[in-house]
Amino acid sequence: MKYYNKLIFEISKKGREGFNLTKKDLPEVKLPKALVRSNKANLPEVSEFDVVRHYTNVSQKNFGVETGFYPLGSCTMKYNPKINDELATLSGFANIHPLQPVETVQGLLKIYHETQRILAEISGLAAYSLNPFAGAHGELAGLMIIQAYHDKRNDSKRNKIIIPDSAHGTNPASATVCGFETVEIKSNPDGTVNLEALKAVLNDETAGLMLTNPNTAGVFEKDIAEISRLVHDAGGLLYYDGANLNAILGKTRPGDMGFDITHINLHKTFSTPHGGGGPGSGPVGVCEKLLEFLPNPIVKEKDGFYYFEDSADSIGALGLFYGNASVYIRAYVYLMTFGKESMSDIGLMAVLNANYIKESLKDIFELPIKGHCMHEFVFDGLKDQSTGVKTLDVAKRLLDYGYHAPTVYFPLIFSQSMMIEPTEVESKETLDEFINIMRVVAQEAKDNPELVKTAPHNTIVRRLDEAKAARQPIVKFTDLK
Amino acid sequence: MHKYLPHTSQDIEEMLKVTGANSLDDLFTSIPKKLRLTKPYQIPSALSDHDLTKHMQNLAKQNKELIVFRGAGAYDHYSPSIVKALISRQEFLTSYTPYQPEVAQGTLQYIFEYQSMVCELTGMEVSNASMYDGATATAEAMFMAFAQTGMSKVLISSTVNPRIIDVVKTYARYRDIEVIVTPSQDGVTDLNFIQKNMENAMGLIVQNPNYFGIIEDYNGFSEVVHENDGLFIMNSEGQPLSLIKTPGEYDADIAVGDLQSFGLPLSFGGAYVGYLATKMKYVRKMPGRICGITTDVDGKRAFVLTLQAREQHIRRAKANSNICSNQSLMALAVTIYLSTMGKEGTVMVANESMKGAHYLYQELLKTNKFEVVYNKPFFKEFVLKAKFDVDKFEKDLLKDGILGPLHIKDNHLLFAVTEKRSIEEIDLLVRKVVEQK
Numbered sequence: 001m002k003y004y005n006k007l008i009f010e011i012s013k014k015g016r017e018g019f020n021l022t023k024k025d026l027p028e029v030k031l032p033k034a035l036v037r038s039n040k041a042n043l044p045e046v047s048e049f050d051v052v053r054h055y056t057n058v059s060q061k062n063f064g065v066e067t068g069f070y071p072l073g074s075c076t077m078k079y080n081p082k083i084n085d086e087l088a089t090l091s092g093f094a095n096i097h098p099l100q101p102v103e104t105v106q107g108l109l110k111i112y113h114e115t116q117r118i119l120a121e122i123s124g125l126a127a128y129s130l131n132p133f134a135g136a137h138g139e140l141a142g143l144m145i146i147q148a149y150h151d152k153r154n155d156s157k158r159n160k161i162i163i164p165d166s167a168h169g170t171n172p173a174s175a176t177v178c179g180f181e182t183v184e185i186k187s188n189p190d191g192t193v194n195l196e197a198l199k200a201v202l203n204d205e206t207a208g209l210m211l212t213n214p215n216t217a218g219v220f221e222k223d224i225a226e227i228s229r230l231v232h233d234a235g236g237l238l239y240y241d242g243a244n245l246n247a248i249l250g251k252t253r254p255g256d257m258g259f260d261i262t263h264i265n266l267h268k269t270f271s272t273p274h275g276g277g278g279p280g281s282g283p284v285g286v287c288e289k290l291l292e293f294l295p296n297p298i299v300k301e302k303d304g305f306y307y308f309e310d311s312a313d314s315i316g317a318l319g320l321f322y323g324n325a326s327v328y329i330r331a332y333v334y335l336m337t338f339g340k341e342s343m344s345d346i347g348l349m350a351v352l353n354a355n356y357i358k359e360s361l362k363d364i365f366e367l368p369i370k371g372h373c374m375h376e377f378v379f380d381g382l383k384d385q386s387t388g389v390k391t392l393d394v395a396k397r398l399l400d401y402g403y404h405a406p407t408v409y410f411p412l413i414f415s416q417s418m419m420i421e422p423t424e425v426e427s428k429e430t431l432d433e434f435i436n437i438m439r440v441v442a443q444e445a446k447d448n449p450e451l452v453k454t455a456p457h458n459t460i461v462r463r464l465d466e467a468k469a470a471r472q473p474i475v476k477f478t479d480l481k
Numbered sequence: 482m483h484k485y486l487p488h489t490s491q492d493i494e495e496m497l498k499v500t501g502a503n504s505l506d507d508l509f510t511s512i513p514k515k516l517r518l519t520k521p522y523q524i525p526s527a528l529s530d531h532d533l534t535k536h537m538q539n540l541a542k543q544n545k546e547l548i549v550f551r552g553a554g555a556y557d558h559y560s561p562s563i564v565k566a567l568i569s570r571q572e573f574l575t576s577y578t579p580y581q582p583e584v585a586q587g588t589l590q591y592i593f594e595y596q597s598m599v600c601e602l603t604g605m606e607v608s609n610a611s612m613y614d615g616a617t618a619t620a621e622a623m624f625m626a627f628a629q630t631g632m633s634k635v636l637i638s639s640t641v642n643p644r645i646i647d648v649v650k651t652y653a654r655y656r657d658i659e660v661i662v663t664p665s666q667d668g669v670t671d672l673n674f675i676q677k678n679m680e681n682a683m684g685l686i687v688q689n690p691n692y693f694g695i696i697e698d699y700n701g702f703s704e705v706v707h708e709n710d711g712l713f714i715m716n717s718e719g720q721p722l723s724l725i726k727t728p729g730e731y732d733a734d735i736a737v738g739d740l741q742s743f744g745l746p747l748s749f750g751g752a753y754v755g756y757l758a759t760k761m762k763y764v765r766k767m768p769g770r771i772c773g774i775t776t777d778v779d780g781k782r783a784f785v786l787t788l789q790a791r792e793q794h795i796r797r798a799k800a801n802s803n804i805c806s807n808q809s810l811m812a813l814a815v816t817i818y819l820s821t822m823g824k825e826g827t828v829m830v831a832n833e834s835m836k837g838a839h840y841l842y843q844e845l846l847k848t849n850k851f852e853v854v855y856n857k858p859f860f861k862e863f864v865l866k867a868k869f870d871v872d873k874f875e876k877d878l879l880k881d882g883i884l885g886p887l888h889i890k891d892n893h894l895l896f897a898v899t900e901k902r903s904i905e906e907i908d909l910l911v912r913k914v915v916e917q918k
Contacts, residue, residue, distance in 0.1 A: 005782060008594050008820050019561070019826035024904055026836045031858055035696045037727050041601040043824040048563060051820045055567045055591070062572035062587030072577060079485055080575050083530055089565070089746075092541025097884055098555050098750030100547065104879065107543030108749050118524045133613035133751070134806035136793070147655055173793035173803035177624070179655040182798040220511040251509055252516045267806065275810030276588035277578035277770070278611070279752035282806075295651075316651030320554050320616040320644050320739070321750025324808075333537065339527025342483040344518075348505050349486050352493065355500040355508055372500065372508045396583070405581050410794075427487035428496060454778075459583040461783040469775035469787040473764070475607045477597035480774070 003460055004057035009477045011054060012044040018051055042478075061460055062276070063404050069426060069434050071357075073376045073407035073419025074168070074216060076246050076268035081334065084271065088329035098321040102307045108325065109306030112299045115332045119283055122343070123242070123262050124255025128285040129294045131323040135243060138263025138282025139174035139210075144315040145261055145286060145293040146208045146237050147178060152293075152313060155235065158207040162198065162236075166191040166217060166411045171210045171241060180207060190369045191217035191413055193227055202234040212241040213257065214248070214374035216411040216419070218354065228258025237261060237290075245269045246423070247351055247375035250344020260287045270331035281327040297322065349424035350375040353431060357422055360435045364442045368414055375423070381416025382445055389445035389452045391416040396463065397444065397455035401437045483527075547884035548906050549747070550841075552862050552897025553692070554615070554642055556720070558830065559901050560744040564817050568810055578770075578806075582785045583777075588809065589784030592772040595816045602722040603736040604729020605758035610770040611812040612755035612804070615739035616645045619686060619716050620652035621757060621802055622735040625766045626684035626712040627658060628801050634659045634682045638670040640691035645716060649686065658683075668855030668864070669697045676705050684712035684734070690721050693895065694838075694862030695855060703732035712763075719743055719756065719815070720834070721860045723827045728758075735759045742899075744818030745811055754811035765791055768802030833900035834861040837907060841898050844911045851914075854893060862897045864889070869917035878913055885910070 046054070063070070070077035096105055116128035132138035143161065150158045161175040162183045172182045185197040192215060209231045214220045221227065231238050240254040240262035246269045254262050266272050266281040274280075286294060295318045297308040338346065351374055358367065358377045365379040381391045395405035395418070407419040422431060445452050456462060474480060482488055488496075493505070502508050509517075528536060549557035568574065572587055579585030579592075592610045599608035612618035623635050635653065637646055639662050646662060653660045661678060663685075664671045670687055679685065685706045690696045699715070706713040715733040717725075720742040728736035741753040759767055765788065773787035793800040822830060838861045845851050851865040867874065871888050878885040883906075886894035898907070 007590070007597075008816075009597065012823075016823075017825065018821040018823055019829075021826065021829055021833065021900065022903070023829075024833060024836055024840075026840045026904070028832065029835045029839045031696065031724070032698075034698060034700065035726055035858060037604075037722070037725060037730060040824055040828060041598075041723055043598060043601060043822070043827055044820045045823045045825070046820055048561070048821060051817060052563055052567065054820070055817055056570070058587045058590050059567070059570045059572035060587065061585075061590065062576050063581075063584035064571045064573075064575035066571040066575055070577075072580075075577050077575075077577060081485065083533070085569065085574075087534060087537040090537060090541040091546060092538075092544045094746040094748050095546045095557075096544045096749045097547070097549050097551055097557065097747045099551055099553055099887055100545070100884055101875065101879070104545035104547070104884075105749065107540035110543070111540060114525075118522075121522050121524050133617070133808070134804075136803045136805045137613060137617075140803060144651070144655055169792075169794035169797045169800070170803050170805050172798035173796070173800040176798050176800065177652075177656075177803045179657065184798070220509075222511050222513060225513060225516065248512070250518065250522070252512050252518055256516055256518075273574045273810070274577040274806075275808075276573055276576050276585075276591075276813065277809035278806040279613075279754075279808045279811060280806035296647075316654065317644065317647040318617070318651060319648060319751075320614050320642075320753075323750075324752040325749040326746075326752050333533065336525065336528050336533055336536070337485070337530070338483060340521050340524045341527050342486075343522055343524070345483060345486055348508075349488055351508050352488070352496055352500070352505060355502070356496045359500050372502065372511065374511075395581070399581060399584050404584065407580075424486055428492040456583050461583055461586060461777040461781055463778050464582055464783050464785045465775045465777070466785055466787070469773040469785050470790075473607075473761075473771075473787060474774040475593075475596055475764075475771055475787075476600045477594070478600070 007477060008044045008054055011050055012046055014045055016045045016047055018046050018048040068402050069430055070404040071406050071420045071422050072404060073421040074243055076421060076423055078271050078423040079425040080271055080273040084330040084333045087333050088326055093329055106306055109299055111329055111332050113301050113306055115328050118335050119264055120285055123285055124253030125262060125285040126288040126291055128283045130283045130328045131295045131318050132282040132284050133319060133324055134278060134280035135263060135265040135282040136170040136174055138284045139170055140178055141284040141295055141318055142239050142261040142263055143174055143178035145290055148293045148315050149290055150207055157205055160205045161207055162201055162209045164193055166215050166413050167212060168243060187413055190219045191215045191411060192219055192221050195223060198230060202230060204235060206234050206236040208237040208239050210239040210241060212244055214244050217369055217378050218373040218376040219369060220374055224257045243268060247347055249347035251347055255287060260290060266327060266331040271334045272327045272330040279324045279327050281324045346424050353422040353424060353426055357420055357431055357435060361438050376419060376421035378414060379418040380414040382442055387445045387449040389449050391418045393452045393455060394441055397441045397452045399456040400458045403434060547882055549884045550896055550910060551884050551887050553887050553895055554644060555747055555750060556742045556897060556899055557747055557901055558742050558899045560746065561821050563821060564744040564814050567817050568814050573810060573813055579786060586784055589772050591813050591816050593784050595812045596772060598816060598819050599756045599758050602719060603758045604727035605736050606761040607764050608756060608758035609767055610772060611807040611809060612757050612769060613808060614753050614755040615716060615737060616648035618737035618755035618757045619645050620649050621768045622714045622737050623649060624801060625735060625763060628766050629712060630683040630710060632681055632683040633657060634661065635684055636661050636663050636675060636678060636682050637686040638663050640665045640670050641686060641688040642692040668693050668695050668857055672702060679705055679709040679711060682711050684714055686714045688716040690860040693855060693864045694859040695857040696725050696860055699731045720831050723831045734763060740815045743815040745814055752808055752811050754808035754815060764788060766801055767791060769804045769807055830900050834898060837902050838863060838898035841896060841907050845914060848914050850917060861899060862895060864893050864895050867892045867894055874917055883910060
């Protein structure tokens with residue numbers, strides 16, 4: 001197939017049109033000149049078919065989950081079922097205005113309420129709000145709830161959030177955006193919480209602890225009950241980052257571990273499409289004592305009738321309306337295809353797949369954390385470091401073989417991190433092929449290290465000059481030339 | 482096994498052998514026994530695809546599809562078929578953030594095109610790759626001003642959509658930022674008050690067209706804001722920007738807003754997309770992803786995420802924003818919509834909406850059942866004060882399948898008209914008004 005590299009602006013031709021429009025036989029409206037823009041926005045002028053062919057060609061420069069194996073750690077790149085897309089965009093969902101009277105949106109409110117109830121049961125908490133737009137937005141909501149809780153108790157000097165150094169970058173960033181001071185604690189070698197380090201920083205300024213469990217190295221915090229006791233005894237709250245919830249479906253619940261607040265990434269665990277980086281959905285859930293702080297508006301049910309309610313102690317509104325409805329409807333469909341009968345198989349198969357890859361490759365890749373992993377694990381680069389082939393090179397070479405790369409250089413606790421998460425949807429055959437290619441790449445690193453260090457070779461573009469992009473930013477079409 | 486799980490019992494057995502575990506349960510020994518679930522989730526039973534389809538169709542029927550004369554941040558515009566068709570391509574739909582640019586040139590390219598279009602519409606120098614919505618974009622713009630000036634007071638006009646003001650207040654509260662809602666005169670922002678209160682403020686937030694649909698004249702505002710070293714932040718819904726004076730022309734420092742009008746279904750309020758654009762001198766304070774152009778080792782033009790040292794995954798606790806996932810697929814929908822409607826069509830849709838709104842306004846006044854509230858130029862929304870029972874009016878309209886105006890306060894009704902509303906539909910609404918007592 002030929003390589004397509006034109007911008008939509010570069011195929012534009014004056015006078016070409018891609019639209020038709022009903023024109024109303026009404027007088028034109030003349031606005032005062034001072035209020036009108038001086039020139040028309042220079043948008044493309046193309047035919048409808050131009051647009052279709054252009055974006056089809058552009059799409060083919062992308063690797064999607066349906067293209068091939070996408071073991072991007074921490075991102076849970078599972079199959080996005082077609083039925084979810086079809087049913088979530090039925091006209092009775094798509095054509096509904098957010099400010100319609102509640103009696104005309106009972107179906108949507110029921111889905112909202114049911115979804116939050118199912119999420120609450122799965123995580124062992126009291127209720128969820130589906131209003132946050134993404135995982136980081138859910139984190140922000142959760143941290144605001146922590147602050148609101150302490151404020152209401154007039155415990156206002158609690159301004160510190162403790163975060164392990166193995167955490168996702170959004171955790172400390174969310175804490176800052178919420179006005180907290182972040183206290184980073186050093187992890188154990190396996191990325192788990194170091195209890196001594198935790199004890200050393202807990203005090204009457206502790207607002208809470210943010211934790212991902214299993215952590216970003218794919219290890220379950222076996223001391224979670226003790227961690228919970230320590231944090232609560234110090235007067236803090238425990239926040240669960242649900243990025244890795246997939247691993248524990250059917251096995252254990254954050255609420256039972258002692259977590260007070262969670263967010264769940266519906267685009268990870270509950271299969272809604274990642275969309276090239278969004279839209280996501282990051283419902284925030286709380287235990288009983290924090291219900292009053294959930295973001296407004298809150299969807300309630302009474303005698304089978306659903307309605308909105310604002311709570312006076314709420315952290316407030318987080319968006320113009322009620323979150324990414326078209327996303328959480330998809331998640332609801334997904335939840336209903338598994339139901340109570342099969343939900344726990346998700347976690348089982350995800351964990352089996354991860355362990356299978358790990359054990360099959362640990363002789364040639366450095367495995368810093370021994371023992372069974374959860375849904376993902378981390379290699380610290382190739383075992384044989386003498387060739388100079390780094391994690392980045394292995395990742396790029398995988399692209400040549402038609403695989404998406406794992407997450408690289410995260411978590412930060414290892415220098416050559418390569419984080420692999422296969423998810424439950426991949427078959428043994430797919431995993432075997434991947435394992436085989438990983439071995440091929442490791443062998444190439446020995447036999448012909450240059451080949452790997454200069455990879456990728458077969459992709460439509462090769463390694464990019466990222467420094468140049470930052471030095472001379474070209475961020476829009478008119479910056480070219 | 483469930484149809485989304487490919488494992489046969491033979492697979493499981495063989496794989497377990499490799500892992501050294503005797504059973505699946507063995508893989509979970511790190512979870513303390515007392516924390517393990519002992520009973521199945523109390524959630525509904527699984528449904529087959531066929532039953533689930535019926536179930537969802539039934540739920541969809543419990544929502545009423547109406548003839549929409551309501552806006553207030555969500556607008557019933559037409560979206561060409563190709564928008565949904567193209568964003569449903571799996572290469573766009575199922576991929577993740579373009580962290581491996583060699584296999585994500587598709588996503589990166591449309592982000593670049595999207596940024597270019599946002600800059601064209603707003604007259605700004607640089608746009609990011611998208612925000613959750615216009616309200617959160619406004620709050621993030623406030624954080625940019627906070628980081629830039631170090632001041633802890635922000636002014637926001639009372640003519641801004643109250644839902645946006647609410648979101649700004651939510652974000653401000655936890656940073657101890659004081660939000661001062663400035664008064665309005667005859668539906669427009671009072672510059673006098675701002676002149677007197679701008680000192681030591683990080684910036685001013687306004688909206689154009691404002692919540693009441695009025696196209697405000699913001700000439701002279703940026704001077705007042707800049708004299709006090711603040712940032713001028715303007716929220717505009719995307720569509721009117723094809724007609725009205727741009728944030729860039731008003732010398733705004735940050736332009737934000739919603740783009741739902743450009744091809745996204747109403748969809749009960751989401752997923753929509755917000756934009757945030759600014760001047761190049763503030764780019765390092767900007768939240769979210771930015772796509773730039775560079776070359777690969779062979780000198781070929783290529784797209785790549787750039788200036789990432791601003792972002793949470795690098796700066797962690799020192800980042801200005803925590804945004805990671807954005808609304809990328811919706812930004813793609815907007816890009817496809819704007820390409821299809823193009824330079825002329827985008828303006829025509831705006832004009833058709835405005836024509837319908839002005840026709841409705843005139844016809845409603847003729848009924849003598851309204852009082853004029855603001856005598857100002859407006860775009861596709863306007864406010865009139867009803868002389869009848871507005872709750873009964875809403876119910877009457879629903880009987881005829883019409884979603885009427887939004888009651889904002891004291892019988893003030895906020896109407897919205899898009900290009901989708903025919904003269905017949907507008908006349909029907911007017912007839913319903915005539916029937917009101």
